[in-house]
Amino acid sequence: MRRFFIEYSYIIGFTITGLVFGLACFLLFVNFYHYKNTNVVYYQDSVLSKRLVSINNKINSAHNNIYSVDVNGYSGDIDKVSLLNLYSKLSFCITKLDSIGSSFNKKKLNVQDVYNLTLLYKNNIINDCVVVQLYDLDKNINIEKLNIIKPFVKLNADSLINSVSYVKKNLENNSSYFLSSKFMKDNVFEVTRDSYIEVLNSYEESVDLVYDLTVFFKSLIGV
Amino acid sequence: MKKILNLLLYILRYILCIIAFFITLYIMIIMCNRLDKGFIDILYLAIPYFLLFLLFLFNLFLRNKYINSNIFYNITCCLVFIVNILVCCRCLFDKSMLLNRVYGYSINFGFFNDYLSFNSIMLYGLAVSTIFFMFTYNRNN
Numbered sequence: 001m002r003r004f005f006i007e008y009s010y011i012i013g014f015t016i017t018g019l020v021f022g023l024a025c026f027l028l029f030v031n032f033y034h035y036k037n038t039n040v041v042y043y044q045d046s047v048l049s050k051r052l053v054s055i056n057n058k059i060n061s062a063h064n065n066i067y068s069v070d071v072n073g074y075s076g077d078i079d080k081v082s083l084l085n086l087y088s089k090l091s092f093c094i095t096k097l098d099s100i101g102s103s104f105n106k107k108k109l110n111v112q113d114v115y116n117l118t119l120l121y122k123n124n125i126i127n128d129c130v131v132v133q134l135y136d137l138d139k140n141i142n143i144e145k146l147n148i149i150k151p152f153v154k155l156n157a158d159s160l161i162n163s164v165s166y167v168k169k170n171l172e173n174n175s176s177y178f179l180s181s182k183f184m185k186d187n188v189f190e191v192t193r194d195s196y197i198e199v200l201n202s203y204e205e206s207v208d209l210v211y212d213l214t215v216f217f218k219s220l221i222g223v
Numbered sequence: 224m225k226k227i228l229n230l231l232l233y234i235l236r237y238i239l240c241i242i243a244f245f246i247t248l249y250i251m252i253i254m255c256n257r258l259d260k261g262f263i264d265i266l267y268l269a270i271p272y273f274l275l276f277l278l279f280l281f282n283l284f285l286r287n288k289y290i291n292s293n294i295f296y297n298i299t300c301c302l303v304f305i306v307n308i309l310v311c312c313r314c315l316f317d318k319s320m321l322l323n324r325v326y327g328y329s330i331n332f333g334f335f336n337d338y339l340s341f342n343s344i345m346l347y348g349l350a351v352s353t354i355f356f357m358f359t360y361n362r363n364n
Contacts, residue, residue: 005358006358009355009356009358009359010289010355010356010359012352012355013352013353013355013356013358013359014295014352016348016351016352016355017295017296017299017348017349017352018295019348020299020303020344020345020348020349020352021295021298021299021302023341023344023345023348024299024302024303024305024306024345025302027306027310027338027341028302028305028306028309031306031309031310031313035313035317035319038317038319038320039319110319111319111321112318112319112321115321171321172321172322172325173322174319174320174321174322175320175321175322175331175333175334175337176337177337
């Protein structure tokens with residue numbers, strides 16, 4: 001056995017060196033490929049731009065619905081304090097939607113921009129507006145008609161709360177090596193582009209929810 | 224030409240070994256601080272570097288031409304340390320990997336952790352192949 005090792009130690013040494021060389025080359029190329037994949041830049045196309053314009057128009061309509069009514073001058077059956085509470089919740093949400101609207105208009109996005117946008121949307125809209133303001137809509141608000149739309153609001157809020165959690169986790173896991181082909185990136189999933197579209201979809205749903213609530217509010221006042 | 228290239232790689236492997244060791248140690252120390260672990264817990268990671276460096280010095284004094292003039296072995300050593308330095312630099316400076324900022328240390332510990340097992344395999348592999356080449360030296364002497 002000893003003689004065998006001494007005779008063939010040169011071959012075994014080269015074999016092991018060759019295997020280590022192969023592993024090192026693999027790691028080197030995988031790192032270059034991974035770097036190229038994580039540095040993909042997404043350029044916003046015309047379809048998304050039109051979508052953003054329609055979302056902005058909806059926010060403006062919601063804005064008009066809320067600010068065109070004179071809540072202080074209301075003299076109907078509904079409790080005025082409750083109306084004012086509902087008014088302040090909705091105007092807070094519209095302010096938040098206005099504040100982050102410009103962040104979606106960026107034409108050139110890399111993965112860091114999409115991640116920042118996800119955090120901004122999650123903190124400002126999901127946490128501050130949907131969870132704090134809209135989830136328990138009838139808290140300190142005594143309006144009978146609210147019971148009709150409360151389940152609808154809660155259902156939408158539940159769907160929105162979890163809508164971007166997996167996007168955030170997926171983006172944070174972009175350190176793992178993934179060897180996706182160009183075919184997969186064009187047809188199945190591309191991290192930067194598709195994460196941005198998921199956040200935009202969720203943003204559009206939250207705008208729709210707030211808009212519907214402003215229409216409801218306007219109908220309460222009777223305008 | 225081959226001799227000049229071999230000499231360059233021969234000197235480079237010592238320099239790269241030292242740089243790779245210190246940059247890895249830097250990341251490991253911060254990782255230990257984050258996890259409240261003692262330095263003894265990461266000492267096992269330094270063993271392959273020390274072992275390899277000792278074998279390099281041993282062969283330097285023995286003037287073992289089967290290792291020192293082995294261009295393929297020298298290229299492999301340099302490549303292994305270059306990969307090590309490249310991965311450590313990506314952990315520290317590549318901001319497109321989002322875990323780099325999530326932990327709050329500006330170091331992507333997850334990415335580094337994934338690489339550690341490959342690093343140990345490559346370094347121990349090099350040490351074992353060095354020992355086999357030393358047997359060859361002894362046989363021919």
